[in-house]
Amino acid sequence: MLRPATEADSAAIRNLIHRVGINPTGLDWRRFVVAVDGSGRMRGCGQLKPHGKDIGELASIAVELEDRGKGIARLIIEHLIARARRPLYLTCRSSLGPFYEKWNFHTIGLNEMPPYFNRLVRLASLFMPKGESLLVMRLL
Numbered sequence: 024m025l026r027p028a029t030e031a032d033s034a035a036i037r038n039l040i041h042r043v044g045i046n047p048t049g050l051d052w053r054r055f056v057v058a059v060d061g062s063g064r065m066r067g068c069g070q071l072k073p074h075g076k077d078i079g080e081l082a083s084i085a086v087e088l089e090d091r092g093k094g095i096a097r098l099i100i101e102h103l104i105a106r107a108r109r110p111l112y113l114t115c116r117s118s119l120g121p122f123y124e125k126w127n128f129h130t131i132g133l134n135e136m137p138p139y140f141n142r143l144v145r146l147a148s149l150f151m152p153k154g155e156s157l158l159v160m161r162l163l
């Protein structure tokens with residue numbers, strides 16, 4: 024089941040994001056939805072992060088390791104996409120590009136990126152593991 028996060032989910036969200044090793048900044052629980060199991064335990068999460076008035080980012084998509092491959096991320100992503108303004112952006116490591124292409128996100132070049140993402144990509148290039156790069160993708 025999916026539901027809006029409450030303040031009580033804040034620690035579980037931070038904990039999951041930390042364990043999966045994705046961007047740990049901007050984790051305000053008010054923007055999150057969480058997927059919970061029959062006992063109410065959080066199994067996954069995601070959010071729509073605003074950057075100023077006009078730019079939205081699909082972010083913090085994460086699912087517990089033992090619950091992957093069951094369609095939980097799909098549920099979260101489709102819920103958020105249905106509520107997001109366009110264009111909607113996301114960043115991911117290059118190996119996850121094909122994953123987000125399932126929802127028609129397309130990789131964009133440096134010259135197409137809003138300044139926030141442009142700066143992030145340049146910065147990330149200094150820190151990404153060998154063989155990976157940071158993609159910025161957009162859904163129109």
Ligand SMILES: CC(C)(COP(=O)(O)OP(=O)(O)OC[C@H]1O[C@@H](n2cnc3c(N)ncnc32)[C@H](O)[C@@H]1OP(=O)(O)O)[C@@H](O)C(=O)NCCC(=O)NCCS
Binds near residue numbers: 045085095116
């Ligand atoms: C990436 C992640 C969110 C996927 O969660 P999930 O619940 O296992 O995904 P789903 O079961 O909803 O899969 C949806 C579809 O994507 C596919 N898929 C899942 N993981 C994939 C991957 N790593 N690469 C490509 N496709 C993938 C599934 O096969 C499924 O395809 P289908 O619906 O067409 O049959 C999960 O592996 C995760 O939490 N990873 C660590 C955190 C992370 O990297 N988050 C993304 C930050 S940008």
